[in-house]
Amino acid sequence: MNPIKNLRNNVLNILSPHKCQIRATFITKALIVVSPYLGRAAIRRVTAYGHSWTWRNTPDAKNIVVLGGSFAGTELVRRLTETLPTGYKVGHELRAFIPYDFIAKGSPLGILRRIQDEAIAITNTQILLASGERIDYACLAIATGSTQQFPANISCNKRSEACRELQGAQQTIETSPKIAVVGGGAVGVQLASDIKDFFPTKDVTMVHSRDRLMNRFGSRLQDYVLTALRDELKIRVLLNERPRLPVGGNFAQSTCLTFYDGHKEEFDLVIGCTGQRSNSSLLKSCYPDAISKENSCILVRPTLQVFRATDPTKSLPIFAFGDVANHSGPRMGRAGWTQAGIVLENILSTIQGQAASLIYAVENGEHGSDFLIPSRDGKLDLEAENAWKEYGVDFKQFWK
Ligand SMILES: Cc1cc2nc3c(=O)[nH]c(=O)nc-3n(C[C@H](O)[C@H](O)[C@H](O)COP(=O)(O)OP(=O)(O)OC[C@H]3O[C@@H](n4cnc5c(N)ncnc54)[C@H](O)[C@@H]3O)c2cc1C
Ligand SMILES: NC(=O)c1ccc[n+]([C@@H]2O[C@H](COP(=O)([O-])OP(=O)(O)OC[C@H]3O[C@@H](n4cnc5c(N)ncnc54)[C@H](OP(=O)(O)O)[C@@H]3O)[C@@H](O)[C@H]2O)c1
Secondary structure, three states: OOOOHHHHHHHHHOOOOHHHHHHHHHHHHHHHHHHHHHHHHHHHHHHHHHHHOOOOOOOOEEEEEOOOOOOOHHHHHHHOOOOOOOOOEEEEEEOOOOOOOOOOOOOOOOOOOOOOEEEEEEEEEEEEEOOEEEEEOOOOEOOOOOEOOOOOOOOOOOOHHHHHHHHHHHHHOOOOOOEEEEEEOOHHHHHHHHHHHHHOEEEEEOOOOEEEEEEEEHHHHHHHHHHHHHHOOOOOOEOOOOOOOOOOOEEEEEEEEEEEEEEEEEEEEEEEEOOEEEOOHOOOOHHHEEEEOOOEEEEEEOOOOEEEEEEEEOOOOEEHHHHEEEOOOOOOHHHHHHHHHHHHHHHHHHHHOOOOOOOOOOOOOOOOOOOOOOOOOOOOOOOOOHHHHHOOOHHHHHHH
């Protein structure tokens, strides 16, 4: 059994040791979740087809603006272009590796305007873009996610430069015999195990501040990950340690770390995987009190509608979801995707003059309610081709 392939799937799927029983439970639960979804998806397709014939592009159409073009934002855009009534259209700021040209495939012409730019501030009626353009909004959905440090995130927003940035990181890892990964959340665990998977002879140390790796997840996964890293992959795991990373040196070569007992150790490469920061700053000028002081996420009600701490009863025509929002769900792609459906319904209510009432119920947030599904079919590229298909682009045709 290859522990790495399993580990990859652990982090992706969340697993368990009691295979048969858990798998049966998982399949039952999955069917309960998936069956209504398939029904809804079929209804959605028929309704979208009808919508494409009835929506009219009127000159005075009001904007529903979606900020952020990733898991959460693109799902909402797709749903809005299939649903919005005449008199409203969608504006969308984004950047991505996968081309988004076909995101609104089949939707009526003129319902979506796609803009590649950065939103730098909002007012109570407008969005200000870095290019200087101002866009009016009737309703705003913020899905600007979070920023990770390199290499979990990259700084370039052009495909060729971004690929070069990633290749540079791979080369540095390849030529560094002794590596420390600091931060044992999902990103650190994934990175440390990937390094050892590709380069089994490297000396890899995982340093984590808590007494359990992946402390945001359930205890079964935490136990599994620790055993896989330490006993099977032979990664040195140092828990309850919080060495200071060099300033600005999240991916630092020839770096010394100092541990609690005072001892210092030199590494050829130190990679910080110490967490993410919410991209909520565009609210700072107009609604600074809508940003959480604890974690800088945007404050939202269970309806994912933004509220101000100083005036919590007032309803703003603004929603926030995905990683940027202070909801109670996990910071994961599928959570943002689910939340897009909630935001869609609540936007439709808002533009009809009704209160947003649909509530986001956390699917899998309870401690220990996770599933462990051992699997050996994890593909090296995480089946990226399927993601392209999801966005209506043929990967092979694109690269021809
Ligand atoms: C290494 C790694 C692996 C992961 N693996 C998984 C996994 O296997 N499964 C899973 O479910 N989750 C995974 N996650 C978590 C998942 O990636 C996030 O939960 C998800 O990306 C959040 O989606 P989002 O749309 O809210 O925000 P993001 O994905 O952060 O996207 C936000 C988008 O908004 C844009 N943006 C930001 N600010 C502005 C602005 N001011 N103006 C315009 N655009 C802006 C950004 O460029 C970006 O495109 C992983 C995370 C990391 C770091
Ligand atoms: N496959 C997946 O589903 C997947 C994959 C990757 C990421 N994600 C999601 O993406 C989000 C971000 O993940 P992440 O791993 O980047 O962040 P994270 O979950 O916040 O983990 C980072 C960890 O690093 C620790 N840390 C911070 N500074 C440290 C230091 N100097 N020394 C040692 N440890 C330190 C933090 O501990 P303290 O809290 O003590 O500071 C924290 O536990 C998470 O919600 C995660 O679930 C999901």
